[in-house]
Each structure stands twice: as structure tokens, then as C-alpha cells.
Amino acid sequence: MAQYSRITGTGSFLPPRRLSNADLAAELAAKGVETSDEWIVERTGIHARHFAAPDVSSSDLGVEAAKRAIDAAGLQPSDIDLIIVATSTPDMVFPSAACILQNKLGIAGCAAFDVQAVCSGFVYALTIADAMIKTGSASKALVIGAEVFSRILDFSDRTTCVLFGDGAGAVVLEASDTPGILASDLHADGRHVGILCVPGNVSGGKVVGDALLKMDGQAVFKLAVGVLESAARATLAKANMTDADIDWLIPHQANIRIMQSTAKKLKLPPEKLIVTVDQHGNTSAASIPLALDASVRSGKIKKGDTLMLEGVGGGFTWGAVLLNF
Numbered sequence: 001m002a003q004y005s006r007i008t009g010t011g012s013f014l015p016p017r018r019l020s021n022a023d024l025a026a027e028l029a030a031k032g033v034e035t036s037d038e039w040i041v042e043r044t045g046i047h048a049r050h051f052a053a054p055d056v057s058s059s060d061l062g063v064e065a066a067k068r069a070i071d072a073a074g075l076q077p078s079d080i081d082l083i084i085v086a087t088s089t090p091d092m093v094f095p096s097a098a099c100i101l102q103n104k105l106g107i108a109g110c111a112a113f114d115v116q117a118v119c120s121g122f123v124y125a126l127t128i129a130d131a132m133i134k135t136g137s138a139s140k141a142l143v144i145g146a147e148v149f150s151r152i153l154d155f156s157d158r159t160t161c162v163l164f165g166d167g168a169g170a171v172v173l174e175a176s177d178t179p180g181i182l183a184s185d186l187h188a189d190g191r192h193v194g195i196l197c198v199p200g201n202v203s204g205g206k207v208v209g210d211a212l213l214k215m216d217g218q219a220v221f222k223l224a225v226g227v228l229e230s231a232a233r234a235t236l237a238k239a240n241m242t243d244a245d246i247d248w249l250i251p252h253q254a255n256i257r258i259m260q261s262t263a264k265k266l267k268l269p270p271e272k273l274i275v276t277v278d279q280h281g282n283t284s285a286a287s288i289p290l291a292l293d294a295s296v297r298s299g300k301i302k303k304g305d306t307l308m309l310e311g312v313g314g315g316f317t318w319g320a321v322l323l324n325f
């Protein structure tokens with residue numbers, strides 16, 4: 001049985017339709033909703049996001065990211081023996097996006113399931129895959145974050161619809177004799193269900209309740225800055241490491257102000273903070289693997305670097321994974 005699991009390949013995929021803040025503001029203005037590039041940039045750091053075409057699902061985006069990660073790992077789809085998809089916008093009620101994606105990859109037989117932890121989904125999924133590899137249930141796992149959040153946005157609510165985007169990121173996590181994932185720390189506090197939710201459901205063949213995203217932005221903001229620091233510190237303590245050991249901080253890409261405040265609390269210089277929220281918006285479970293892949297492919301993140309990945313989101317959920325890349 002392998003002692004460790006290690007990321008051996010990364011991949012990502014963005015749907016081609018890119019909307020700058022000005023593009024989105026113009027579309028919203030036509031519906032009588034007022035916003036501006038200036039407001040969005042100042043409050044969030046977001047300049048643009050990508051939206052998927054109406055017939056494109058999370059598994060469509062996820063499978064493209066997965067193929068790139070498998071390729072980067074030097075593997076074939078048939079080598080994969082576990083698929084976990086973190087998503088809050090699955091293709092259908094069931095089966096899981098992971099099963100649909102498995103079929104699109106042209107493979108069958110390996111375990112495949114979704115994880116629902118909203119914007120913390122990827123760190124949850126990575127932690128599960130790590131545990132399954134360490135206990136011998138898998139040896140070559142595909143861990144994917146894939147979302148089409150544009151489907152659940154209320155485009156009459158300017159406080160939320162300017163924040164989110166669509167996309168997917170993936171990693172291949174393999175059994176290894178040398179350390180990759182060093183420690184992780186996951187949490188949830190269901191008392192805060194109401195501050196960030198899509199409260200609708202399907203019942204009797206109809207959508208019951210409101211199936212659009214609701215968020216109390218300030219409540220989320222306050223909780224996020226506190227838990228991102230505590231999760232990072234708990235993870236470092238488990239690995240007997242300190243802030244100074246972190247080469248790159250990859251927090252959930254929701255808001256530049258939350259991300260910068262976390263980096264400051266961890267005494268990290270701004271240049272160690274990976275930022276893609278400016279170009280992707282908040283892609284929920286996809287944001288961390290998208291940011292990771294972009295930084296690996298640009299040459300910023302190199303083999304051997306120590307990474308702190310941090311998720312926070314609806315639930316309320318949060319968590320961190322510390323790893324040697």
C-alpha cells in the first residue's frame with residue numbers, strides 16, 4: 001500500500017465565451033440592472049468571467065480538463081481507477097457528473113462519484129482521494145472541480161450575478177513513495193446554511209422553491225477571512241511546518257480582498273498569492289484546480305514547491321490541503 005499520494009498532472013478548461021465586466025454590465029443594463037466595471041473591480045478584483053453555452057454541462061467542461069490532466073501525467077484514461085467530481089451544478093439530479101464524465105472519457109468500471117461541498121468541494125475531493133489512495137482503494141485518481149454556476153445565477157440580482165463564472169480544473173493524484181499531500185483539514189458548520197444557498201429542489205416533477213443563488217455577501221466575507229486563516233494554521237501544524245514553508249497560497253478564488261487578507265494573516269508576501277479570480281471570477285469548486293493548472297502551465301509553480309490550497313463556501317464549509325507538488 002502506498003504511503004503517500006502525489007499530484008502528477010494538472011489540466012483545466014474554460015468555455016470560450018468570455019465576458020469582461022463591461023460586456024456583462026451592458027447585458028445587465030439591457031435588463032434594467034445597473035452595475036459597472038469600476039464597482040466590480042474595486043469590491044472583488046474580478047475583470048472577466050467565462051460562461052458556458054446553454055447545452056454545455058459541468059461534465060462537458062470537466063472531461064476536457066480531465067483529458068489535459070491525464071495527458072500531463074503521461075497516462076491514458078484507462079489507467080484511472082477513481083473519479084471524484086466536486087460540483088454544485090451537476091448535469092442532472094442523478095446519476096452523478098462523475099459517472100457521466102467517466103463515460104465521456106471512454107472508460108468503465110472504476111469508482112466514480114460527486115462531492116457536494118460548494119466552493120470547498122475541491123479540497124474535500126482531494127482529501128477523500130488521498131485517503132482512498134493511502135488505504136489502497138485506488139492508485140491513480142482523477143479529482144475534478146467542474147461548475148456551470150451561470151445556470152443558477154439570478155441576473156436581476158447585481159449583488160451576486162457579477163461574481164461567478166463557469167469552468168473546470170482537474171488533477172491526477174497517484175500513489176507515491178515520496179510525499180505529495182502532507183496534511184489536510186476539513187470543516188463544516190451547518191448553522192450557516194442560509195447565508196449562501198440555492199434553496200430550491202425538485203419534487204413531483206417541478207422545481208419547488210427558488211433555484212437561484214442567494215448570498216449574504218457580508219456574512220460570507222466575515223466567516224471566510226476567519227476560517228481560511230484557522231484552516232491553514234491547523235494544516236501546517238499537522239505537518240509540523242510554518243507559514244514560512246509555503247511557496248504558493250492558492251485560496252478559493254472568490255474575492256481578491258478575502259484572498260489578500262488571508263495571505264497577510266499568514267505573513268506571506270503578495271507575490272506568493274496565486275490570483276486568477278481577475279480572469280475567471282468565482283468558479284466555485286473549479287476555482288482552485290483552475291488556478292493551480294494556470295500557474296503550473298505558466299511555469300510559476302514548479303515540481304517540489306509547497307502549496308497551500310484553501311476552500312471556503314456554502315454549507316458553511318471550509319478546508320485546506322498542504323502539499324508538495
Ligand code: ACO
Nearest residue numbers: 035039043118119158159162217218220221254255313314
Ligand atoms: N454593482 C453596483 N453596485 C452594487 C453591486 C453591483 N454589482 N452589488 C451591490 N452593489 C451596491 C449595493 O446595492 C450597495 O449599495 P447601497 O450602499 O446604496 O445599498 C453597495 O453596492 C454596497 O453593497 P455591499 O453588499 O455592502 O458590498 P460589499 O462591499 O459587501 O461587497 C461582495 C459585496 C463583493 C459580495 C462582498 O460582500 C463579498 O465578496 N462577499 C463574499 C463573497 C464570497 O466570498 N463568496 C465565497 C463563497 S462562494 C460559494 O461558496 C459558492
